[in-house]
Amino acid sequence: MSTQLTTPTDRGSAEALARSKGEPEWLVALRGEAAELAGTIEWPKPEKVRIERWNLTAVGSYAASTPAGSLTELPSVVQELVSEGTENLIVQRNSGTAWRQLSAELAAKGVIFTDLETACKEHSELVQPHLFQAVKKDEDKLTALNAALWNGGVFVYVPKNVEVELPLQSILFNDNADATFAPHILIVADSNSRVTYVDCVVTDNSAVSSPFVHPSVVEVFVKPGALVRFGSVHSMGESGVDMTLRRAVVENDGRVEWIIGDLNDGNTLSDTKSIMKGQGSTSDVKVISVGKNAQQMSLTTQAVHFGKSSDSNMITRAVMKDSASAIINGITKIEHGATKANGVQTEKVLMLSSKARGDANPILLIDEDDVTAGHAASVGQVNPEQVYYLMSRGISKSDAERLIIHGFLAPVVSEISVEAVRTQLQRLLERKLEG
Amino acid sequence: MATQFVIDGLKAEIEGKEILKGINLEIKGGEIHAIMGPNGTGKSTLASALMGHPKYEVTEGSATLDGEDLLEMEVDERARAGLFLAMQYPSEIPGVTNSDFLRSAINARREEGSEISLIKFIRQMEGKMKELEMNPEFAHRYLNEGFSGGEKKRNEILQMMLLDPKIVVLDEIDSGLDIDALRIVANGVNAMRNEDRGFLIITHYQRLLNYITPDFVHVMMQGRIVKSGGPELAQRLENEGYDWVKEELGIVDETVGQA
Numbered sequence: 001m002s003t004q005l006t007t008p009t010d011r012g013s014a015e016a017l018a019r020s021k022g023e024p025e026w027l028v029a030l031r032g033e034a035a036e037l038a039g040t041i042e043w044p045k046p047e048k049v050r051i052e053r054w055n056l057t058a059v060g061s062y063a064a065s066t067p068a069g070s071l072t073e074l075p076s077v078v079q080e081l082v083s084e085g086t087e088n089l090i091v092q093r094n095s096g097t098a099w100r101q102l103s104a105e106l107a108a109k110g111v112i113f114t115d116l117e118t119a120c121k122e123h124s125e126l127v128q129p130h131l132f133q134a135v136k137k138d139e140d141k142l143t144a145l146n147a148a149l150w151n152g153g154v155f156v157y158v159p160k161n162v163e164v165e166l167p168l169q170s171i172l173f174n175d176n177a178d179a180t181f182a183p184h185i186l187i188v189a190d191s192n193s194r195v196t197y198v199d200c201v202v203t204d205n206s207a208v209s210s211p212f213v214h215p216s217v218v219e220v221f222v223k224p225g226a227l228v229r230f231g232s233v234h235s236m237g238e239s240g241v242d243m244t245l246r247r248a249v250v251e252n253d254g255r256v257e258w259i260i261g262d263l264n265d266g267n268t269l270s271d272t273k274s275i276m277k278g279q280g281s282t283s284d285v286k287v288i289s290v291g292k293n294a295q296q297m298s299l300t301t302q303a304v305h306f307g308k309s310s311d312s313n314m315i316t317r318a319v320m321k322d323s324a325s326a327i328i329n330g331i332t333k334i335e336h337g338a339t340k341a342n343g344v345q346t347e348k349v350l351m352l353s354s355k356a357r358g359d360a361n362p363i364l365l366i367d368e369d370d371v372t373a374g375h376a377a378s379v380g381q382v383n384p385e386q387v388y389y390l391m392s393r394g395i396s397k398s399d400a401e402r403l404i405i406h407g408f409l410a411p412v413v414s415e416i417s418v419e420a421v422r423t424q425l426q427r428l429l430e431r432k433l434e435g
Numbered sequence: 436m437a438t439q440f441v442i443d444g445l446k447a448e449i450e451g452k453e454i455l456k457g458i459n460l461e462i463k464g465g466e467i468h469a470i471m472g473p474n475g476t477g478k479s480t481l482a483s484a485l486m487g488h489p490k491y492e493v494t495e496g497s498a499t500l501d502g503e504d505l506l507e508m509e510v511d512e513r514a515r516a517g518l519f520l521a522m523q524y525p526s527e528i529p530g531v532t533n534s535d536f537l538r539s540a541i542n543a544r545r546e547e548g549s550e551i552s553l554i555k556f557i558r559q560m561e562g563k564m565k566e567l568e569m570n571p572e573f574a575h576r577y578l579n580e581g582f583s584g585g586e587k588k589r590n591e592i593l594q595m596m597l598l599d600p601k602i603v604v605l606d607e608i609d610s611g612l613d614i615d616a617l618r619i620v621a622n623g624v625n626a627m628r629n630e631d632r633g634f635l636i637i638t639h640y641q642r643l644l645n646y647i648t649p650d651f652v653h654v655m656m657q658g659r660i661v662k663s664g665g666p667e668l669a670q671r672l673e674n675e676g677y678d679w680v681k682e683e684l685g686i687v688d689e690t691v692g693q694a
């Protein structure tokens with residue numbers, strides 16, 4: 001049975017749960033305050049999507065999880081996502097961590113890759129100054145809810161000048177709709193470090209059919225000269241609502257690269273934002289999405305420029321099938337003083353049925369003269385001339401359409417430099433396009 | 436059985452306007468037919484109606500390839516039955532590489548499980564591209580995207596060569612080609628000439644026919660074939676234009692479907 005929103009988010013029970021898990025006092029206090037806020041403030045209000053009509057109450061209740069003895073104990077949907085030969089892996093199952101592994105080599109370099117609950121206890125000095133600093137707990141009900149309830153989670157810390165060659169991988173999944181599934185991912189890349197983090201968020205659909213909500217927050221801190229590549233593919237079940245906020249704060253000459261696959265079967269609110277604080281900081285965002293059935297999505301990318309000579313590029317491409325709808329927002333904001341900044345964005349939607357809906361809303365907000373910025377947006381159906389041309393070479397109608405759809409996404413997918421993300425994205429894309 | 440392509444009394448309309456007013460034409464394997472005519476006389480409409488373009492509706496008549504009714508078939512089935520149309524304006528398909536497209540087209544003709552091997556495909560494709568003096572880079576470019584007019588035409592011929600059709604319709608394959616490209620394209624066509632394959636070459640200039648000698652030449656006006664002859668007819672059209680044909684037949688406006 002799903003628990004009503006009010007139950008787990010009152011101050012008393014949030015604090016009690018935190019204490020029972022042995023969390024430090026600063027975190028107990030944060031959760032308590034957030035729980036109280038969650039009861040009073042509003043849900044986020046994305047453009048043209050009435051998320052308050054979604055089933056947002058099914059946040060479930062905390063279910064203690066037992067670590068898996070081996071990866072083979074995990075459901076097959078999870079096992080097949082594990083990158084071959086990976087030595088750096090975290091698996092979250094429902095409310096807690098089921099698997100945790102970091103190579104001795106990286107540990108020796110001072111890299112921390114663990115679940116966030118553990119990190120709060122063992123690395124408070126690194127976590128506390130960052131947790132809920134890029135995303136504030138009092139922004140809206142979603143951030144408050146995540147602050148009050150978050151569990152499991154991931155913490156990455158890469159020390160100064162350390163370069164992590166192979167991607168750090170995590171898989172976050174639920175197989176119990178009644179359990180709270182609310183990860184928080186925190187990445188801190190210290191000066192001149194480099195790291196690639198890749199995750200998949202999935203549902204074991206053989207075990208989940210009732211409603212659930214996945215309120216999730218990602219915070220990334222890119223210190224001067226550091227590079228963070230963040231790849232994430234969400235492919236949760238139809239009965240779920242995914243609400244994920246991702247935010248990076250990028251300092252001087254730092255760079256963040258986001259690659260997001262929004263491939264859930266349920267309603268989705270996805271908001272990915274880079275704040276370019278530092279001079280010469282840069283951001284690149286690629287979002288790929290496929291919608292089907294009556295799915296509703298709000299997909300937002302944002303770039304905020306404070307730093308001089310900062311640069312951002314954002315691309316969203318979505319394919320909408322059946323009666324799916326997506327509102328796609330791109331917001332490039334250049335603040336006063338961010339001279340020589342450059343921000344560009346493109347949103348494209350391909351609709352495969354007359355009932356599908358796609359809106360692209362590019363927005364440029366520019367408070368500085370000495371900048372360059374650009375946007376492009378398009379929404380269209382599969383072009384019948386193209387289908388005819390391909391068919392005139394003997395290719396069947398369904399194969400022709402498949403080629404055109406893949407072709408629509410290919411220019412973005414093929415540019416994904418992290419192979420693990422590209423392969424996973426391609427596989428989950430295939431599943432969704434065929435399904 | 437030798438290839439036999441028969442068009443009988445074909446009438447077709449677009450957006451309710453009748454453009455083809457009864458076309459009769461028979462092409463046997465080994466023959467090259469040319470259809471000539473000024474702009475707007477229905478030549479491309481004939482090509483599109485044969486291929487099955489969704490905008491064109493056939494209202495009367497038939498078209499059969501080796502006894503099979505083409506007009507009953509979907510576009511892809513017509514192609515697999517052996518019809519190939521090099522289009523006057525080929526589509527651009529972003530994101531789909533030329534080689535992925537070509538391989539899909541070849542495999543569409545093969546049973547599942549007996550797809551062409553990658554090595555064999557690449558060897559074939561590269562061989563034909565070389566014959567057409569195409570830059571190998573064009574294999575990896577997105578289909579026709581950003582191709583010049585001449586590059587698109589060569590790419591059409593490349594497809595023809597790889598797909599090995601029985602009946603080839605070339606619609607204005609010579610437009611936009613400089614003299615070198617024209618020679619290369621003509622060589623490609625001539626290399627494909629054989630007893631089993633028939634060609635229908637649509638053009639409004641005679642110059643392509645200096646390189647590819649047709650067996651029969653037909654003149655199209657007002658959506659009909661109004662005159663037929665041998666190669667000498669093409670030569671006379673080149674020298675004297677179309678006015679004498681119009682005079683002879685009492686035609687004032689040769690176009691069709693224009694208000």
Ligand SMILES: Nc1ncnc2c1ncn2[C@@H]1O[C@H](COP(=O)(O)OP(=O)(O)O)[C@@H](O)[C@H]1O
Nearest residue numbers: 449454473474475476477478479480691692693
């Ligand atoms: N897509 C179209 N929409 C409307 N009318 C068309 C279209 N294509 C052709 N037509 C009509 O058919 C006539 C013949 O065109 P077409 O077959 O392209 O001639 P040709 O190839 O001989 O130049 C045109 O004059 C025009 O009136």
Ligand SMILES: [Mg+2]
Nearest residue numbers: 478479523607
């Ligand atoms: Mg024409």
